[in-house]
Amino acid sequence: MEASVFDSAYNKLISQEDLSVDEPPRHSNQEKQQVSLSMVGPASTWDPKRVLEITLAVLAAVLLAVDIGLGVYYNHLTDEPRKVESINRELATLHKTYNAASQRRHESQKRLAEETRQQQITKWQLEHQTIRSKDYKKQADKIQLDIAVLKSHLPMLNEGCRRCSPGWTLINSACYFFSFSDRYSRRSWQEARQFCNKHGSDLVVVDTSEKQMIINQLINHHQDPSMSITQSGFWIGLRDVEEEGVWRWLKGTRLIEGYWNDGEPNNSGNENCAATYPRDNPFKGWNDAPCSYNLKWICEMPAN
Ligand code: MAN
Ligand code: CA
Secondary structure, three states: OOOHHHHHHHHHHHHHHHOOOOOOOOOOOHHHHHHHHHOOOOOOOHHHHHHHHHHHHHHHHHHHHHHHHHHHHHHHHHHHHHHHHHHHHHHHHHHHHHHHHHHHHHHHHHHHHHHHHHHHHHHHHHHHHHHHHHHHHHHHHHHHHHHHHHHHHHHHHHHHHHHHHOOEEOOOOOOEEOOOOOOOEEEEEHOOOOOOHHOEEEEOOOOOHHHHHHHHHOOOOOOOOOOOOOHHOOEEEEEOOOOOOOOOOOOOEEOOOOOOOOOOOOOOOOOOOOEOOOOHHHHHHHEEOOOOOOOEEEEEEOOO
8 A cells, every 4th residue: 555655656756757858857967866866766776665575575484483483482381391290200210220229239238248258257267277177187197196106015015914014014124113193192212112112123223225215205205294393203213322422223233324414413402312304305314302202103123
């Protein structure tokens, strides 16, 4: 409507211009130019109709785009609660999965701790058993050795039974009595000698180092650890009762080779009788002690 008014005005203007070729111009050239510039511009580039059309088209396009955008946005908005719901569900599932995994992790940790403890106990057990088996081995070795020693004594024992009284030990063709048993209480040198005499023997005469070594071995083996060393001696048939420092065997033979401990005999307080004691070194077994002392003793007699 507006455009057609505008068009008719414009056409009128043009036709007036065409008609006035032979007439004197009603406007100057400058005025004419001003009109054409201010009203329509150059005809080729500024076609108002086109401009309007384009403007309207652009406007329509913009509106359409806005409409589509709004539509999409609206859709998006109406979609939102469903999305939130689905996210919530996913979140819940994830929560569940996480909780289950946490639980499993916790249980695994507990199992691991228990396993570690069991391993430690097994390790200690192994250590303990290793020590025990070492002890057993030591004991077994000792038993083996004892068996070997006892076996080596068997012929001697058999023969001893034939040639010595019960409770007496055969050593190199002589029978020996050691008062190891608790049945025989300690006694003085004189009382000990009386015991031997009563059994057809006398206190032992240790006139060879072999004899001393065997006696030493036997008394070491029977040593009572609860007994003090001074009480652990065994009277032998040796005295210096007639002449101090002159040691004689029972039948009066003088001592040639003694197996005295370091510093002995020292006659500390009238010590006229000799005894042999359990010692590592068999050649340092003897001591002189008061004859009234109560000690164990060793008797000797020829074998049958
Ligand atoms: C210690 C030492 C010996 C002594 C005894 C007496 O062992 O002095 O010389 O004969 O005691 O019991
Ligand atoms: Ca002494």
